[in-house]
Amino acid sequence: MRRHLCGIRTAWTEAARPDEAADAVAQAVGDGALSQIVAFFSADYDPETLADALGARFPGVPVAGCSMSGGLAPTGGLDRGLVVIAFPAERFRIVSTVLDAIDHLDVERTASAVRALRRTLDPHGPEDTAAAGRFALSLIDGLTNAEETVVSAIAWAxxxxxxxxxxxxxxxxxxxxxxxxxxxxxxxxxxLVLVETDYPVEIFKSDNFAPTATKFVVTASDGEARVVHELNAEPAAREYAMAIGLDPEGLSPMSFAAYPLAVKVGGEYFCRSIRRMNADGSLSFFCAVDEGVVLTLAEPRDIVAATRTELARLDAALGGVDLIIGFECVLRRLDAESRQVRHEVADLYRRYGVVGFETFGEQYRAMHLNQTFTGIAIGRGGAGTAAS
Incomplete structure (x- = not known):
């Protein structure tokens, strides 16, 4: 467990059973008035049992969270288990809501729900909207293929x-x-979780890829299903495999992590990672990819150096980072493992108090991304550090 200077307590466990995991984090968090629990948990747990257990261990405290593909904790990555962020009642005002049926999203109704939630943090009217120390956390079902629509509606509202x-x-x-x-x-x-605090905060994104000269035009795709059938008028998997020097049969999550594809938006490249190769030679993606889009083959940069640079920038900007709530693509972890540098990344996360989970995609402002590390950094607010 770590007790941060801002009053947030973070706890994590690799207990095999959900009730044992809830017991462990509740004991670690201890007593004190809390405004919100945010929890990330293993897909191995029975989720209903975990929900009941957390409700019993934190009576009267709102709990929000989601299943994960691995946890992030100051001790390093967790392949399974439970990660909890306990926000104190003091100096944190938090409200949250759930948006159901996002596979058939009503954009206007969603925007209205978000505006209503936002107004609970705007007691003096719209002029409060831009108040410093506010941020929003989005947790979205990564198997509905709906993130682009959801995050666009949320960001708008x-x-x-x-x-x-x-x-x-x-x-x-x-x-x-x-x-x-x-x-x-x-x-x-x-x-959606909205947070207001008087501690300094800053959102960020970090990636570790650079565009190459190799381009692909998407000539046949199903945007809703996130399936690309053809690149450059050739079967997608074969065209991609040839570009990276592999046979299609040799494609794997490791190769997708090592050689991502990117799209250029507003002069900046954003990753569009491949989820899997399908039996018909098409490629399924973690993001929507429409026909006519130009994809650029990317090559990796030093993930440790890129991450270190961004975390150091945040540390300087905030006058010292107290903790970071982070969202890291599971493909970044696979890439770090394949390059045998995961322990170096974990050392950086330990130094800066990173806590969060490994994702099927990341959100940053109005964008849905892949193979990226995004998050919110909370500054020390003039205090020193504390841990246990």
Whole structure:
């Protein structure tokens, strides 16, 4: 467990059973008035049992969260288990909501729900919207293929409140991602948490790839299903495999992590990672990819150096980082493992108090991303550090 200077307590466990995990984090968090629990949990747990256990261990405290593909804790990555962020009642005002049926999203109704939630943090009217120390966390079912629509509607309604988040996963099974809110488990849903604090905060994103000269035009795709059938008028998997020097049969999550594809938006490149190769030679993606889009083959940069640079920038900007709530693509972990540098990344996360989960996609402002590390950094506010 770590007790941060801002009053937030973070706890994590690799207990095998959900009731044991809830006991462990409750004991670590201890007593004190809390405003919100945010929990990220293993797909190995029965989610209803975990929801009941957390409700019993933290009576009267709102709990929100989602299933994960691995946890992030100051001690390093967790392959399974439970990660909890306990926000104190003092100096944190937090409200949250769940958005159901996101696979058939009503954009206007969603925006209205977000505006209503936002107004609970705007007691003096719209002029409060841009107040410093506000941010939003989005947790979205990563198997509904709906993140682009959801995050666009949320960001529009937030009207300037910075948004970061992650897509819930289930390791790499691609079967069942679940959301937790209000003591209940939700599927095909998203959870939005709005936070207001007087501590300094800053959202960020970091990636470790650079564009190459190799381009692909998407000549046949199903945007809703996130399936690309053809690149450059050739079967997608074969064209991609040839570009990276592999046979299509040799494609794997490791190769997708090592050689991502990117799209250029507003002069900046954003990753569009491949989820899997299908039996018909098509490629399934973690993001929507429409026909006519030009994809650029990217090559990796030093993930340790890129991460260190961004965390050092945040540390300087905030006058010292107290903790970071982070959302990291599971493909970044696979890439770090394949390059045998995961322990070096974990050392950086330990130094800066990173806590969060490994995702099926990341959100940053109005964008849905892949193979990125996004999050919110909370500054020390003039205090020193504390841990236990």
């Amino acid at each position: 937030l009207d300037g409140i910075p948004l970061v988040g992650g897509s819930a996963g289930d390791d790499l099974r691609f079967r069942d991602a679940v959301m937790l809110h209000g003591g209940r488990i939700h599927r095909k849903a998203a959870v």
